[in-house]
Amino acid sequence: MHLGSDDLPFIPRATRFQMPAPVRYRRTGGDVWHEGTLENISRSGAFFRGFHRFELTTSVELVFELQRAAGEDSATFVVCEGSIVRTTDDPADGGSRAMAMTIERYQLERRKLA
Amino acid sequence: MANRRAGVRIVIADDHPIFREGLKRLLDAEAGFTVVGEAEDGRHAAEMTRALKPDVLLLDVAMPRLAGLDTLRDLGEQCAAVRTILLTAAIEKAEVVTALQLGARGIVFKEAATQLLFKSIQCVMAGEYWVGRESATDLVDALRNLTSHGLETQGRKSRFGLTKREQEILSAVIGGYTNKEIARQLTLSEDTVKHHITNIFNKVGVSNRLELALFAVHHRLVESA
Numbered sequence: 001m002h003l004g005s006d007d008l009p010f011i012p013r014a015t016r017f018q019m020p021a022p023v024r025y026r027r028t029g030g031d032v033w034h035e036g037t038l039e040n041i042s043r044s045g046a047f048f049r050g051f052h053r054f055e056l057t058t059s060v061e062l063v064f065e066l067q068r069a070a071g072e073d074s075a076t077f078v079v080c081e082g083s084i085v086r087t088t089d090d091p092a093d094g095g096s097r098a099m100a101m102t103i104e105r106y107q108l109e110r111r112k113l114a
Numbered sequence: 115m116a117n118r119r120a121g122v123r124i125v126i127a128d129d130h131p132i133f134r135e136g137l138k139r140l141l142d143a144e145a146g147f148t149v150v151g152e153a154e155d156g157r158h159a160a161e162m163t164r165a166l167k168p169d170v171l172l173l174d175v176a177m178p179r180l181a182g183l184d185t186l187r188d189l190g191e192q193c194a195a196v197r198t199i200l201l202t203a204a205i206e207k208a209e210v211v212t213a214l215q216l217g218a219r220g221i222v223f224k225e226a227a228t229q230l231l232f233k234s235i236q237c238v239m240a241g242e243y244w245v246g247r248e249s250a251t252d253l254v255d256a257l258r259n260l261t262s263h264g265l266e267t268q269g270r271k272s273r274f275g276l277t278k279r280e281q282e283i284l285s286a287v288i289g290g291y292t293n294k295e296i297a298r299q300l301t302l303s304e305d306t307v308k309h310h311i312t313n314i315f316n317k318v319g320v321s322n323r324l325e326l327a328l329f330a331v332h333h334r335l336v337e338s339a
Contacts, residue, residue: 018249
């Protein structure tokens with residue numbers, strides 16, 4: 001099966017992982033964090049919902065807990081930075097907005113839990 | 115391609131008339147779905163699918179005159195565009211693998227809630243796979259998802275061919291440790307750690323540390339609280 005062409009070689013799409021999780025997000029460098037829910041994420045982007053919607057191209061940071069280490073008092077957090085590339089116009093049930101962001105920079109951070 | 119006014123065009127193949135009729139009524143009542151044909155056995159299902167070329171074929175596994183899997187074989191490449199979802203009361207894991215290899219896009223249990231069936235149809239229409247109660251982004255993911263809940267994490271890791279050392283390093287990466295910290299913990303050079311991580315990337319098919327972390331958590335390759 002030919003998946004690309006001579007001019008446009010086939011580039012596999014990044015695997016998207018369904019990963020429902022609470023997230024916090026804010027304008028990059030901003031003071032105010034907003035709460036939301038991650039729906040899915042790949043190495044190149046994340047799709048999440050939140051009551052505070054940012055406009056397209058806004059530079060944002062997104063943080064969520066990836067996993068809690070068994071038997072330890074720490075957890076790994078994913079910290080992403082990127083830009084909003086898509087937002088929905090109609091709010092889902094409950095009034096939250098859906099947003100998609102690119103992931104241009106990321107870090108896996110180990111943090112002690114309170 | 116689905117007629118946008120008619121929505122998803124579906125053929126139902128099941129040898130139990132009450133089940134078939136009930137399923138037809140549920141689907142016809144749901145916006146976006148249209149039942150365009152019904153078949154009472156596998157041979158009729160194959161003929162109808164070739165003739166009507168539906169978007170989705172809901173195919174009972176246990177049917178007379180050509181069982182579900184044999185129907186899939188019969189349809190083969192001719193109807194590759196038709197997304198087949200197998201409906202079954204029970205199925206062996208080996209049969210699930212065979213079904214996916216024969217081109218099935220989904221397996222749904224008959225005891226499942228109606229909404230789950232609707233969701234499975236939407237998923238396969240979006241190009242994904244559906245096995246049991248969850249979607250999978252691609253065939254490899256679908257096959258990998260065929261793990262019993264009793265499998266040990268260690269068993270999962272070795273399924274991807276990771277060595278003991280690679281498993282240690284994977285756990286450390288997911289734990290948020292830097293290459294330098296991992297090297298210190300395991301008494302290795304940083305270059306050796308990087309080499310191991312590259313091997314892990316290649317074995318599980320990911321491109322960077324973030325994707326590795328997501329992959330590992332998604333496939334439960336690390337112990338977590």
